[in-house]
Amino acid sequence: MAPLTFYYGSGSPYAWRVWYALEHKGIPYDIKILSFDKEEQKRPDFLALNPRGKVPVIVDDGFVLYESAAIVEYLEDKKPGEPRLFAADARQRAVQRRMMREADQYVAPALTALALLLRPAAGEPAAPDKLAAATADLQKELALWEAGLSGDYLAGALSAADFTLYPQVALVQRFLARAKAAAPAPLLGPKLTAWAKRLAALAITQKTLPPHWK
Numbered sequence: 001m002a003p004l005t006f007y008y009g010s011g012s013p014y015a016w017r018v019w020y021a022l023e024h025k026g027i028p029y030d031i032k033i034l035s036f037d038k039e040e041q042k043r044p045d046f047l048a049l050n051p052r053g054k055v056p057v058i059v060d061d062g063f064v065l066y067e068s069a070a071i072v073e074y075l076e077d078k079k080p081g082e083p084r085l086f087a088a089d090a091r092q093r094a095v096q097r098r099m100m101r102e103a104d105q106y107v108a109p110a111l112t113a114l115a116l117l118l119r120p121a122a123g124e125p126a127a128p129d130k131l132a133a134a135t136a137d138l139q140k141e142l143a144l145w146e147a148g149l150s151g152d153y154l155a156g157a158l159s160a161a162d163f164t165l166y167p168q169v170a171l172v173q174r175f176l177a178r179a180k181a182a183a184p185a186p187l188l189g190p191k192l193t194a195w196a197k198r199l200a201a202l203a204i205t206q207k208t209l210p211p212h213w214k
Contacts, residue, residue: 003028003029005060006018006029006032006057006058007049007057008031008055008056009034009036009041009055010036010210010211011036011171013167016167016208017056017160017164018071020163020167020204020208021072021076021160023208025075025078026079026083027079033211034046041053049064049066050066052066054066056071058071058074060074060078069104072100072163084157085163095161096155096156096160097160099154099155099161100164103164103168106141108168110137111168111171114172114175117130118131118178119175135187138172142192146191149195153198158202166199170196172187173196174213
């Protein structure tokens with residue numbers, strides 16, 4: 001199997017999801033890391049691949065695909081069978097796909113709102129009332145995931161659902177750690193905390209950590 005090209009940006013939870021999937025499936029790839037600081041995602045050659053100017057993008061023998069959820073689905077179809085990104089059982093697979101969409105549609109916006117407040121412009125302190133409201137919104141969303149977690153992983157065996165939510169959780173944990181005194185109350189309940197520690201300890205997580213986090 002010839003390696004595909006994987007365009008990645010360090011710190012993007014969406015690109016991290018695809019990196020997880022490539023490693024989990026054992027699909028050969030050449031990684032090209034784009035610098036957000038240098039706005040390399042806005043270069044004409046990259047915009048020719050993805051006119052939205054966002055990572056991730058893969059190029060597989062001339063076939064170009066962007067949008068992380070679509071890429072993960074494609075990688076599962078490209079190399080079906082074990083190890084799976086999605087369960088063999090149709091209903092469990094549907095739940096895993098639902099969780100991916102929930103993470104993107106509900107967790108990600110709440111996380112973004114909080115992250116912007118935890119990283120205010122230079123010289124501007126975070127507004128306490130807005131910070132409290134954003135924290136409460138994310139806590140409310142994560143409480144739903146806490147209530148639904150009953151095993152080691154989100155939905156059966158380790159899957160694309162875990163590879164979707166964990167980068168988002170890891171990102172907010174990093175923001176909170178860097179915020180120090182400005183950090184709001186803990187966001188994760190005991191089950192999600194244990195799940196996050198379990199994911200963090202995986203060899204695949206250590207291999208795919210955003211380079212600038214190391």
